[in-house]
Amino acid sequence: MELAFGGAAGIAVLLAYGGLMLAVGLITYLRNRHIHESLDEYYLGGRGLGVMVLFFTFFATQYSGNTVIGYPPTAYRIGYQYLVSVPFFICIIAVYLFFAPRLYALGRRFSLLTPVDWIDMRFRSRAVTILASILMLYALGNYLLEQFVAIGQGVSGLTGGTIPYQVGVVFFIVIMVAYSWLGGMRSVAYTDTIQGIALLFGVFMLLLGSLIYFGGPGTAAEVMRREAPDKLGAPDAAGVAHWFSLIALVGIGAAVYPHAVQRIFSARSEATLKRSFIRMAFMPFATAAVVFFVGIIGIAAFPGLSTGESEQLVGRIANALATRHVVFYWAMVLLFGGVIAAIVSTADSVLLTFSSIVSNDLYGRFVDRDASEHRKIRVGKLVGLAAVVVLVIIAWYPPGTLYRIFVLKFELLIQAAPALILGLYWVRLNTRAVFAGMLAGTLLASAMTFADWTPLGVFSGLWGLLLNLAICVLGSLLLGVKRADEAHAVEVIGMR
Template sequence: MTDLAFGGWSGVLIMAVYGLIMLGIGFITYLKHKGIHQSNKEYYLGGGKLSLMVLFFTFFATQYSGNTIIGYAPNAYRLGFSWLQSITFFILIIVGYLLFAPRLYSISKKYSFITPSDWLEKRFKSKGITILGSLLMLYGLCNYLLEQLVAIGQGVSGLTGGTVPYQLAVVFFVVIMLIYGWLGGMRSVAYTDTMQGIALLVGVFVLLIGSIIYFGGLPTATSYMEVYSPEKLGVPGGEAIMSWFSLLIIVAIGGAIYPHAIQRIFAASSERVLKKSLIRMAWMPFITAGFVFIIGIIGINVFPDLDVGQSEQLVGMMANELAGKNAFFYWAMVILFGGIIAAIISTADSVLLTFSSIISKDLYGRYINPNAPEKKQILVGKWIGILAVAVLLIIAWYPPATLYEIFVLKFEVLVQVAPAIILGLYWNRLHKNAVFAGMLVGTITAAVMTFANIEFLGILSGIWGLLVNLLICVVGSLVMSVSVKEEEDAKQVVGM
């Protein structure tokens, strides 16, 4: 992100205000609920009583990180109208939710699920599947959290014009996140998500309106592209289209089965509330990713001929231009970038909470110390979460370039849990040994292809891994015999 001309101490002020609001939400949540027994359900799911508005905004803040604003506009700048696919990404994530969320929610209420691994354990009664699935989800969560830590530092440093150094920014907001998360668990996270989601929506809307008023809208940008960058108006080739489709599939599945997204399914106060929040989420790709796409296209005309590195600073450059127009846009752009930082934090706190729940309940409480009371499980999860953040902070302090490959591998690995989670809801004969073998071989296939840079037909390695995974699951389940008792147990769990 570029150092903003409107940054400096005004940026420091807005960051301090956001930080204090988050801390205030954490303390208020703690004081309001301190008399309630701190069970796993209370701490990790907010008691399973999130209202429609809170559930909607915590879904929104989880799905749309500040990276959506900072990273997607430059992609639109570089690719042109072909980046319309970004809107489809988020639409398909909602489709992914609808494949399994209502059904999984009903089962979760029946059996009091806290984490996605609870479903794996209940459905398959397999230690191997539960542990492997948990480890894959933990890998994806650590990966995602590391991205957010790096983004926090870069974002705050840019917003404040370098007044707050990268490392200090990361530590400042991580400490705040740990405090309010420790105090209020899911309730604090969901309430701060609501505040952060509103700030992000307002900021993006103002940036779009200002860009149209002062820089011209899509017609101006399209006319410019027609003369100077006609390739950005063209239709991509066959291999690029295959890459599109594979990316759409992996994002649709991976985004929907993110462990912290599944926990929000469990946290809904009712199935009706869950469905209503997902219906409202179906509109958000157009007014979030859609607005960002238009901003990126407008930028082609405003700042022509930027190279890749320069284009990554596009949102900051456009905000700089708008901030110089008048006092309203000056403060609106400061608030926008504050909202972007807050949105990144809202993703980080959700990831950390789910990471802690899988560690404390699924690994420690289920296998290491099964007799531990829930209060002790939560405490273990909190401390290990802090330890994990400390390790990731060391990596994020001076992030090495080789982390790119790890980032790429995130969805490729995470989608390998999908057959167990989704197929298990609908197919009673799905065999646990086939599920474990498919998950393991699919993960190895995706990892080897990613790190060896092996690519066929422009299709992502995670999709090839998923195809191998599904083949083993389906063929293995058809070949292996399932006992009458196992099939009856599956029917009882899934209700089919």
């Protein structure tokens, strides 16, 4: 994504963005000095996020800057088969709507702070709680690593290499940690709103410029028909199986992201939550579909790119647009500033939730039950900072492609879905079966991932989930449930 036009202007935009984020954190702290005394205030914004702020913080969580940078090159290489990227996000909303309103009501009733909080209350099992915590912390750490790598690449590209990759990583991580520590969830949500607006503006300007100067999908179709007719065709049976499995993996996995679930608990009311989801339902078409068509238009604008060259597609288009008109020059600089902002906005959410699971679900539950909320928050901050340092060291020389890092976290995170979602509706779910299923699914998905084995084109995480579900359901039917456990489940979820 290197931008030849972006050096000085890119540095100015990044410095302005960094200063704005620090200002948001400082103002939030000065207006809410008690924020560090309450877990609810620090990690959930006092459970008072309104419709627009909640919408944008969901948007920033779901659509990282990688959507803008990574999806167009894939559409360029695959063609119209990659239209499946739009259903990815539609499926996430569908899964949210299946469980989020009910989980929100229980979160209000029992003052739940994290998804692990819910799992612990529902099953009252140390083993289930610790395993779920490990899976979620692994996924969050994995996701943070992905964002750190993307931040460094983005800063280096936007400034034309003036700011080196490693300097970009450290600069924005320091800013992110500072405003997150100052204002907690409120700072994160407010910066998400700013970053979401910037990203939406930049994406639409990118599409508008592409349509004006490079022609529409019709022009791209003519190029594909002459040079790569396979990009106009439908996928074969194996391709269909692969994409349907990816839709399921991403749809379920992204919906049970711990930082996404925490936003459910942060809503001011159930009506606020539902109105935010109504707005989110339109965003796959306003974001994923837009960047998909940018990739398709890129086939006509820059035909014949190799795989490596296509990874720079968005930067090539932005450079070309910037030379055509001064409006698009500044729009493209702002676009890439927005992309980096969106990546940082995803990372700050992940870091906050990582800290909350450490402080509330592990430290507060198993290490020091009598710790004050202020002490729990401090422990979460320090452990989160230590994790950031370790991940920065790893990100200094990235260990693999962003796509590989992206997929691996879903393979394991999705194993927590049966406990999280089935536990909301089935009172006869057996605790031992839940633990056995979660552990077996994790081991199978891990083994298949490291062996790079995907039978029938289905991702290893889904094979693990199928085993997980089979053990959960059959184990619960065969073992039954103790009368006391069933009574507890009825009391908690209010269903028979």
